């Protein structure tokens with residue numbers, strides 16, 4: 001039996017990928033994940049805000065008060081280069097020490113920086129890029145068209161400027177999620193990663209202020225990922241990498257049955273440690289053995305919708321089954 005798959009045109013020994021998070025920001029962790037059977041790793045994202053923060057912090061110390069002028073520009077560029085070069089050192093070291101694919105991750109907000117970092121990540125040796133495009137429709141002035149155009153513009157430009165495979169990591173917040181994911185898959189990208197986790201906001205009722213909610217996902221979040229994986233996997237012209245809500249090997253099996261090409265995990269590694277990757281892999285293999293499957297291809301997408309199926313009918317039937325108990 002083997003668990004080999006092809007994802008973004010790369011050969012992986014397992015469909016299990018360590019998703020981008022704090023755990024994938026140092027090479028010792030990455031090596032442990034490889035030893036525990038990860039098929040690939042997605043490095044912690046480089047955030048444009050983080051670079052800008054570094055620039056502000058450092059220029060505050062060095063810049064002449066009130067008159068930054070050319071020296072400010074010089075220092076700002078130097079700090080940006082320094083932040084970015086730390087990230088490139090991670091990529092280069094990871095490439096040196098790992099034999100599994102290393103996927104870089106970028107999260108920017110300005111058009112130019114998507115392009116700049118993508119080129120630099122490619123030059124630093126990443127096997128593929130995951131673009132964490134967390135463009136949220138927060139502004140009342142922002143229309144669906146505006147959001148979707150931003151995605152298209154960035155992707156089109158990136159396709160022209162880099163050669164390594166690209167996956168787009170998206171959130172749920174699209175008016176026309178199914179249609180737009182299909183359109184994205186037609187742009188020549190190699191994969192879509194569904195879904196990103198947006199930071200949740202909570203309220204501190206003692207201090208009367210906003211605060212961050214727990215950043216780890218909880219098991220029930222799997223069902224949304226499962227639904228959209230089943231609906232979209234056979235309608236996309238690229239790979240679909242499922243993420244959010246995986247807690248054990250059975251969840252991995254479910255997502256593969258729903259048609260995911262690969263599955264990313266983060267929260268369960270925080271909760272159970274990096275070696276949990278080994279447990280997830282062996283639970284997947286035990287299930288395959290129990291069911292008599294020799295390879296992932298034999299069962300991948302068995303429970304996904306077919307390209308011409310109407311998702312609305314399927315969901316309606318499930319709804320009726322549940323509430324009216326008709327079978």
Ligand SMILES: Cc1cc2nc3c(=O)[nH]c(=O)nc-3n(C[C@H](O)[C@H](O)[C@H](O)COP(=O)(O)O)c2cc1C
Pocket residue numbers: 019020021022044045046105132169195196197215216217218243244245246264265266267268
């Ligand atoms: C602490 C933490 C940090 C994360 N940092 C990033 C990040 O830098 N870039 C990114 O694309 N996703 C990031 N994520 C999201 C994960 O990659 C993943 O998509 C999400 O947590 C859902 O998977 P899970 O249910 O297995 O946690 C982070 C998640 C956690 C829990």
